[in-house]
Amino acid sequence: MSTTEHTHSSTSDPSQLLAVADLMSLKGRCAIVTGAAQGFGAAIALRLAEAGADVVLADRNEDGVKKKAEEMANIGYSATTQTVDIFNSKQVSAMVNEVAREHQGIDILVNNAGIFSNHYFEKMPVEEFQKTLNVNVVGTFNCTQAVVQEMKAVGKGGSIINIASVDAFKPSAEGLAHYTTTKHAIAGLTRSLAMELGGDNIRVNAVCPGAAMTEGAISLVMAGAPAGIDVEAQWNGIVEKTPLRRLCHPDDVAKAALFLGSEMSSFITGAFLVVDGGILVQPSEGYVPPSGGE
DSSP: OOHHHHHHHHHTOGGGSOOHHHHHOOTTOEEEEESTTSHHHHHHHHHHHHTTOEEEEEESOHHHHHHHHHHHHHTTOOEEEEEOOTTOHHHHHHHHHHHHHHHTSOOEEEEOOOOOOOOOGGGOOHHHHHHHHIIIIIHHHHHHHHHHHHHHHHTSOEEEEEEOOGGGTSOOSTTOHHHHHHHHHHHHHHHHHHHHHGGGTEEEEEEEEOOBOOHHHHHHHHHOOSTTOOHHHHHHTHHHHSTTSSOBOHHHHHHHHHHHHSGGGTTOOSOEEEESTTGGGSOSSSOOOTTOOO
16 A cells, blocks of 8 residues: 555544544643743733643743733643743753753744834834844744754654744835844745754744734834834724734634644644735735725
């Protein structure tokens, strides 16, 4: 029997199929979520914990991440915390080594930590551009490299989930050249690692959210932006341009991450799961109005 025939026959036999509850279960698995003190990271951590994972909340905001762990404990989900600057490779290695020892390996890494700001390119200080690259790209590199080494040492494979953005495909607004550049970089890293790590059964995928009113976004809107960028106007026009007529919720991203971390996605790697309410399918000129075009 050929490999193709064997694979087909085994997966088409109902007696060989895992139940949906088992496919979604993360019981006995360890997951690290970066940037877990708030926003997408906090929502993702909660969903992974609900599915049974031993979740590690990693963030440079020590008070914030401990508060989030307490909030999770209050509703019945335990989580441990790690205070780490993901741009600092030594801190990252120390964190990953400690977590791997405590949990006999790491099964899931969610690279969620990231920063963004509004700044026109022609007046953007190189320090602002570099800082965004440091966190969004180098930080993701550091965490992924350290975790991959642990995954390979254990030999069970694993799932790496990069939280990218619709900006991985095209700019979403003015003043985001630095941010959009980093998300294109994450897209390239996702594809490259999916190719390189597949032989070790390490899957690498990305979730690409649309605009969400997270704590970080609220701070950005409240702070305003450099002259020439109307941040409030940018946000006010998003909902009417989104086919599903609402902003992305953190839990929308969390559910996508749960899917990619579970056995439901066991044959998916190098993929981009867009969670944007359909905004990327809008035409380049004009948009489908709320009435549906009538």
